[in-house]
Amino acid sequence: MIEFENFVKQYRDFRLEISMSIPDSRVVGIIGKNGCGKSTAIKAILGLVRPTSGSVRVFGRESKDLTPRDREKIGVSLSDSMFSPLFTVEDVVAILRAMYRDFDEPFFREMCGRLNLPSGKPLKEFSTGMKEKVKVLAAVTHNASLLILDEPTAGLDVEARSEIIGFLKEYAGSHDCTVLISSHISTDLEGLCDEFYLFSGGRIVLHETDSGIGSRYGTVQIPFELFDSIGRQYISGFKKETFGYACVTNSREFFERNYPELKVKPAGIDDLILLLGGGTEE
């Protein structure tokens, strides 16, 4: 569905350099700290930025060559861009109706009711959470086969985040579509994504399935005196702390078996972001 091949985007002070392949019908999370290249990758998929070298293909076509008909199959919610704040939900409905042949107006209206979105109020008077809900609804109500959601929960309170993530889980579970979702809030993606790409400094530092992270990855606290004696192939990333090194490993079992005295825990996505996306990689 999406294919980044030796993709490079060079800015004056930032370089994104990735290769990745996102197959059909998968829910894929792009995680990483702010400024690691998540949004640039998403913009590249949409043809909003062009590669300095390499290519990005969507539906088998170069992203810059996507036709309006191709774009009808993509539902998008961007973190910092949306409909004019002058528009009301009624205006949004009229525009989407004219834009998409498969726009499901009854579903859109029903969801607006469920999510308490007033139809006659300008978007500029909406809270951040309400705006995000409108964006996500606009993305999912035209039978898209590819959903691209860039930080759909950024800046939202717990309740709004939970509503949006709940809705996305429901949607992804009941539709045969590929979902690409980026976030720096790991808990939002846990239980939603089939696989993850961890970005750091414009590169992919980890590609792993949800079950792979749960079964193989772990965090382990290693005292200074022990650190050098452990083979580095068992340590994926580490960070110096006061007690020693906070490490992330993709061989949790190795530590559990050979170092029962060490504190070994299953790694969460936050641990991966912290220790792979910001710590020292090995």
Place this chain on the structure above:
Amino acid sequence: MKGLLVKDFRLVLKRKQQLLILLVVCAMIAFTSDGSFVVAYAAGLAGILGLSTYAFDEHDNGFPFLFSLPVDAGTYVKEKYLFCVLCDLAGLAAGTALFFAACATTGKMDAFRDSLVYLPAYFPATLVLILSVLLVQMKFGIERSRLVTLLLYGCLFVLSAVFVKIVGPLDGTRVAGQLPEWMKSDWFIVAGIYAIAAIACAVLFALSLRVMKNREY
């Protein structure tokens, strides 16, 4: 294209108060001044109203979202041109109606009949002006385009002044006198204005398309 037109019409209709004020100003001009100036004024204002939808598209980082919809650069430029044409034509129609009303109520229908042949020429003249500003906005963005437009018009003014200084002021009557008889017809002049404007619009369209296709967001 349909979705973009719906968006732009709705954006313009969001400013009903502004529209009403513009209509009142045009009506005042029509009833207090002689001549068909109000027609050009209304066409120009309506064109600017159409042009302003570009600023709304750009406002608040709107373009990334806009181009994530089923829209490509070609469709966007075509729609924006079509919308400006429609606005300009609506302004021309409104201005002509006001001019007619003013002439009819003040008993100056002869002036209206005399001007009638020239009124359609206001449309291409104002349209080229609007579309050239649109091109500058697409190329430089709304903020910088203000300065660039000011500089461009400043340069044009200086060039015209230098031209007049060197060649002397153009005597329209003398130039017209040198033209062959068949070129002096009002309809020929209006058709000539349309032909020149069509070429200018085609060039502006090609440039706008190139600018939008090369933009990144």
